[in-house]
Amino acid sequence: xxxxxxxxxxxxxxxxxxxxxxxxxxxxxxxxxxxxxxxPFHDERSPSFTVSPTKQFYHCFGCGAHGTAISxxxxxxxxxxxxxxxxxxxxxxxxxxxxxRQHNENPDTRDMFGVLDEAARFYRTALLPxxxxxxxLSRRGLDGSIREQFGIGYAPGGFSALKDALGTSPRxxxxxxxxxxxxxxxxxxTYDKFRDRVMFPxxxxxxxxxxxxxRVLKAEDSPKYLNSPETxxxxxGRELYGLWQVRQAxxxxxxxxxxxxxMDVVALFQHGISQAVATLGTATTxxxxxLLFRNAPDVYFCFDGDSAGRRAAARAMESVLPRMKDGxxxxxxxxxxxxxxxxxxxxxxxxxxxxxxxxxxPLSQFxxxxxxxxxxxxxxxxxKARLAERAKPLLAQLPDGAFADLMRQRLTELxxxxxxxxxxxxxxPVARARRGPAGNAPRRSLVRSAIxxxxxxxxxxxxxxxxxxxxxxxxxxxxxxxxLVAIVSGRxxxxxxxxxxxxxxRPEADALHRLAAIDLPGDEPGWTRxxxxxxxxxxxxxxxxxxxxxxxxxxxxxxxxxxxxxxxELLQARGAAPGQ
Numbered sequence: 001x002x003x004x005x006x007x008x009x010x011x012x013x014x015x016x017x018x019x020x021x022x023x024x025x026x027x028x029x030x031x032x033x034x035x036x037x038x039x040p041f042h043d044e045r046s047p048s049f050t051v052s053p054t055k056q057f058y059h060c061f062g063c064g065a066h067g068t069a070i071s072x073x074x075x076x077x078x079x080x081x082x083x084x085x086x087x088x089x090x091x092x093x094x095x096x097x098x099x100x101r102q103h104n105e106n107p108d109t110r111d112m113f114g115v116l117d118e119a120a121r122f123y124r125t126a127l128l129p130x131x132x133x134x135x136x137l138s139r140r141g142l143d144g145s146i147r148e149q150f151g152i153g154y155a156p157g158g159f160s161a162l163k164d165a166l167g168t169s170p171r172x173x174x175x176x177x178x179x180x181x182x183x184x185x186x187x188x189x190t191y192d193k194f195r196d197r198v199m200f201p202x203x204x205x206x207x208x209x210x211x212x213x214x215r216v217l218k219a220e221d222s223p224k225y226l227n228s229p230e231t232x233x234x235x236x237g238r239e240l241y242g243l244w245q246v247r248q249a250x251x252x253x254x255x256x257x258x259x260x261x262x263m264d265v266v267a268l269f270q271h272g273i274s275q276a277v278a279t280l281g282t283a284t285t286x287x288x289x290x291l292l293f294r295n296a297p298d299v300y301f302c303f304d305g306d307s308a309g310r311r312a313a314a315r316a317m318e319s320v321l322p323r324m325k326d327g328x329x330x331x332x333x334x335x336x337x338x339x340x341x342x343x344x345x346x347x348x349x350x351x352x353x354x355x356x357x358x359x360x361x362p363l364s365q366f367x368x369x370x371x372x373x374x375x376x377x378x379x380x381x382x383x384k385a386r387l388a389e390r391a392k393p394l395l396a397q398l399p400d401g402a403f404a405d406l407m408r409q410r411l412t413e414l415x416x417x418x419x420x421x422x423x424x425x426x427x428x429p430v431a432r433a434r435r436g437p438a439g440n441a442p443r444r445s446l447v448r449s450a451i452x453x454x455x456x457x458x459x460x461x462x463x464x465x466x467x468x469x470x471x472x473x474x475x476x477x478x479x480x481x482x483x484l485v486a487i488v489s490g491r492x493x494x495x496x497x498x499x500x501x502x503x504x505x506r507p508e509a510d511a512l513h514r515l516a517a518i519d520l521p522g523d524e525p526g527w528t529r530x531x532x533x534x535x536x537x538x539x540x541x542x543x544x545x546x547x548x549x550x551x552x553x554x555x556x557x558x559x560x561x562x563x564x565x566x567x568x569e570l571l572q573a574r575g576a577a578p579g580q
Contacts, residue, residue: 010098010494022037043074068498083206122162150269151200213241240280301313491561
């Protein structure tokens with residue numbers, strides 16, 4: 001991806017009114033200097049979602065959702081990053097940089113999308129009434145509207161139907177090969193990869209065909225399902241079949257149901273359950289888990305109840321654990337032997353399948369059940385110790401929050417052992433922001449005070465003049481404070497939202513968002529005085545730190561002439577500094 005410059009992002013966010021962007025999608029109510037609403041990213045009764053026009057960012061005190069206008073469009077409208085950029089750029093009346101646009105319009109990429117679109121149309125045209133493929137789909141209960149919704153088609157038998165129709169030049173043959181539509185034998189001859197199969201196009205998050213899955217018509221043929229290979233457009237570990245259709249069918253996606261096959265997804269849609277997706281012949285990957293939770297707060301994994309299904313569930317659990325932020329839920333549904341979602345919904349209807357979903361096992365239960373599957377006896381001390389030892393590395397993957405605390409508490413209830421885990425690598429000690437009756441902010445350390453003030457008004461950093469003495473201070477958060485000052489020095493017009501966007505995906509991001517969401521009392525002149533005073537105190541602490549180092553060296557090994565001169569200067573500076 002051609003990278004957009006920081007200057008462009010800063011300018012775009014500065015020209016964007018985040019209140020207008022969000023208010024067009026969520027009803028906002030003014031409260032003092034900010035706006036509030038019930039959070040669009042989780043269910044709640046009282047508003048905890050705030051939008052700040054001055055800081056140009058949003059924050060939910062309930063589920064922790066936060067970000068700029070860019071991330072809001074990505075999460076609410078479910079746009080890709082560059083699509084969100086395009087949307088805001090159009091609103092602001094500015095052009096996306098030419099080099100980025102040219103990358104997005106790469107001729108090879110565009111032509112690969114084009115040939116796959118032609119292939120999808122070819123397959124749809126080949127699905128004629130009265131053919132074996134048509135009869136097969138009718139027996140499976142799929143009517144014309146559902147076939148059209150998913151673009152279902154048919155790959156004719158023989159070895160060159162698609163090749164003859166679309167491979168009309170060397171260039172187009174190359175495109176068919178690069179997109180995985182042709183296979184090559186030992187003699188170097190190419191032929192259609194998909195033959196005599198019902199065809200399911202796989203769409204990306206913009207609705208473009210990027211690959212295909214083909215299912216045999218006869219039970220005795222194999223493999224039952226055949227997927228496109230990995231290509232420049234298609235990475236099966238990052239895509240979910242049916243997600244495009246789910247987005248089109250649901251204004252708000254409250255849940256996603258992960259099944260194994262294309263027919264399972266389509267059958268559930270046919271019966272009115274329009275939140276089903278499938279992994280593409282692979283286990284649930286971390287990328288899948290991230291994509292699932294980016295689109296819905298609740299995810300149901302539906303597997304066979306046999307040992308293979310339970311192994312698949314365990315792999316899915318491992319992928320979702322690091323993404324179980326508060327407000328997210330994962331469930332595991334195991335079906336009877338010989339059944340799949342397709343057969344269940346056809347035999348029991350949507351109500352029957354919904355009943356089974358309601359009985360799905362929550363992640364909190366499945367994790368401990370899975371760890372105890374090989375006969376751990378919790379009636380013995382040895383069994384409790386074994387369960388605790390197995391659980392600790394898994395629970396350590398959970399993000400900080402209420403769910404992680406409750407899971408550790410559950411382990412203690414089962415075993416009597418606390419699940420100890422390393423503290424998160426966040427160097428800013430943060431108390432969760434809470435709005436008191438008078439809007440008072442929590443008490444802060446000097447470093448946290450300086451960081452909080454910088455987040456409220458980044459241009460405070462421009463009041464400082466290098467060199468910055470405090471950067472040598474060995475205290476938690478000083479390294480982060482130094483980075484914030486450096487960012488503002490390099491990007492003097494940066495706003496709060498863009499500053500927070502700089503840290504997106506880093507361990508410090510959540511802590512910084514909570515600090516930025518604090519409603520500080522006072523005004524900008526008062527903030528300036530407080531910020532400069534905090535920096536002055538940190539400078540004095542740095543000076544004292546160096547004095548202590550030299551005095552310790554003097555006691556242990558003595559000082560050379562350079563050290564003595566430095567110590568005299570520091571002592572004089574300390575004596576001249578106010579407040580010492």
